[in-house]
Amino acid sequence: MPDDRTTRAVIRDEALRLFAEHGPEVVTIRQIATAAGVSPGLVVHHFRSKDNLRQEVDQYVLTVFEGLLSELTGDGSGAFEGTGAATATLGEVFLRHLPVGSPLPGYLRRLLLSNTDAGRGLFRRLYAVSRETLDALAESGAASRGNDPQVRAALLLVNDLSVFLLRDQLTAVLGVDPLSAAGLARLGPELLTIYAAGLNADPPEPQADADPPAPQAEGGQA
Amino acid sequence: MPDDRTTRAVIRDEALRLFAEHGPEVVTIRQIATAAGVSPGLVVHHFRSKDNLRQEVDQYVLTVFEGLLSELTGDGSGAFEGTGAATATLGEVFLRHLPVGSPLPGYLRRLLLSNTDAGRGLFRRLYAVSRETLDALAESGAASRGNDPQVRAALLLVNDLSVFLLRDQLTAVLGVDPLSAAGLARLGPELLTIYAAGLNADPPEPQADADPPAPQAEGGQA
DNA sequence: CAGATCGCTGAACGAGTGTTTAGTCTGCTG
DNA sequence: CAGCAGACTAAACACTCGTTCAGCGATCTG
Structure with missing residues (x-):
């Protein structure tokens, strides 16, 4: 039974x-x-039109993604678990629940940048999650809301998303896919270090230029 | 004198x-x-083909951008001047040198995400600038290279770029264009605060420099 | 078993694409 | 002035697009 x-x-x-790889505008029904x-x-027979197919795929992807997202908000464990803050967690969720070559991250990327209602809704949703996460972190004392919590939550969100929007370019310059296990590791x-104490904190270990060193770095100061 | x-x-x-707004694949020669x-x-008469026109616009945009970029590396003043680190500076350069409705940021956004040689080259160039900036900051003692300088430079870069890739979405949720004067202010x-001491630092007293934080308000719009 | 239904194909249609071509107008140069 | 080069247009070209349509074969259903 093949399929x-x-x-x-x-x-x-x-x-x-195909939409994730090349963009819906470029992909043809014949492809x-x-x-x-x-x-x-037959494509038109099952889905009424190309635009309807696109909307249906949008909805499907959003449904699947909402399922993944429920892990973030669902369990009561601290959001700081594992490596990073709320920022790194999105990548972790992808890595843990999606097969390696999954087109879903690429599709979500297109959606976020697409200037459509679906894309705007997705971003608003993510922003809401980011705000809730920041609130939870502040409640538990793991982080501060900052002077402008709205902006702080937005910055944490877009920083997370950037790794994900620029995945291919980061892979090119770093030599490792940031959404792979090795990339997240x-x-x-490094992200945790910055979030923990800013850019001025001393590196705990002697600095080599290219190495995958130990995770923990502490020592807060202004 | 009209033009x-x-x-x-x-x-x-x-x-x-038009390319910046809708993407080169969608825009037609007739448009x-x-x-x-x-x-x-006449479009084909001046430029040999649509693809050649696109390449020529690519080259033109890259040339203009390289001119803007030279300000970042050119002057000897500290990269920390003004508000943020190397991250905020890209937005400042745009704000200072481009007219308000300039299509250039949008075009660079498309280019960065386009999976073309021009886009990859642009990102490599920006990454090189980011590494140099981080080195300069470390030299002056304003920041540490971190445990993994390559990754740190990449993170600072993509964080800066994300504000710029998700400009419209951020405008929607924050109510202010992050590439405007008000947005940068x-x-x-907030970004400087994080870079200075991480997420755990207590919010300092209201800044004497830039005014309005939004403490606890929900659903910020303006 | 007759008939309706459904998955599915191949061919076609009209619209829109990038590009080509023939030709007009204008200004410069010998 | 003759002529020629270049800016420019209108029309047509070949092609691909999304979509439509008639029909085929199998599977249910009364």
């Missing part, structure tokens, strides 16, 4: 993959049909 | 504006021609 998905689901998945091994007419500690 | 640019320059500028007030044939101090 137990319905043909409709196969088309949806291939559209998702989707070829990738799914069906005729172009390398980026997480 | 002293050559028709060729007008076409280039309109293409730049560019209409915006420039000429016939579609609001984001800069």
Whole structure:
């Protein structure tokens, strides 16, 4: 049994993959049909139009992503667990729950940057999560809300998202995918160091230029 | 004197504006021609093809941007001047040297995310600047290189770029354009606070420099 | 078993694409 | 003045796009 998905689901998945990789405007119905091994007419038969297919894939991706997101807000464990703050956690969620070559991060990237209602809604949702997370951190004493909590939450969010928007470029210059296990292991500690004590804190270990060193660094000062 | 640019320059500028706003794949030669007030044939007459026009606009934007960038590396004044670290400075450069509605930030955004050689080259260039800036900060004692200077420079860079990639979304949730004077005045101090002492530092007394923090308000709009 | 339904294909249609071509107008130069 | 080069337009080209449509074959259903 090679594939137990319905043909409709196969088309949806291939559209998702191609949309994530090249952008919905560039991908044609014929490309989707070829990738799914069906005729172009069948794509329109199952989904009424290309635009409707796109909206359906949007909704599907948002539903899946909401499921992943529930882990962030669901469990009562501290948001600082593991490596980073709320920032690194998004990458961790992806790494833990998605297969390695999943097109979902790429699709969410397009969505966030797409100037559509779906993209704006997604960002608002993430911003709300970021604000809640910052509040929780402040409640537990793990972090301060800062002078301008709205701005602080936004900065923490976009810093997290940037790793994810510029994934390919970071992979090129660092030599490691920031959304892989190795990438998170390398980026997480450095980010935690900055969040813990700012840029002025002394590195605990002798500094070498390119090395994946020990995580912990402490020593708060102004 | 209505316009002293050559028709060729007008076409280039309109293409730049439309490419920045909608993306080069979506924009048609006829749209560019209409915006420039000429016939579609003339666009091809001046630039050999649409792809060649796109490359020429790429090159033009990169040249202009390199001019802006030279201010960052050119003057010997501390990179920490004004509000933020190397991160906020990119936004300041845009604000200082570009007219308010300039399409250049939008075009650079597309370029950075475009999966082209030009985009990858641009990111490598910015990464090199970020590394140099971090080195300079470390030399002057204003910041530490951290345990992994490559990663630290990359994180500072992408954090700066994120404000810029997610400009519209941030404007939506914060109610202020982060690349405007008001936006920089609001984001800069918060970012500086984090970079100075991390997330745990107590909020200092209201800044004498930039005025309005928004302490506890919910759902900020203006 | 007749008939309706559904998944599915192949071919076609109209619209829009980038590009080409023929030709007009204007200004410069021998 | 003749002619020529360049800016510029209108029309057409070949092509691809999203979408429509008639029909085929299998699977239910009464």
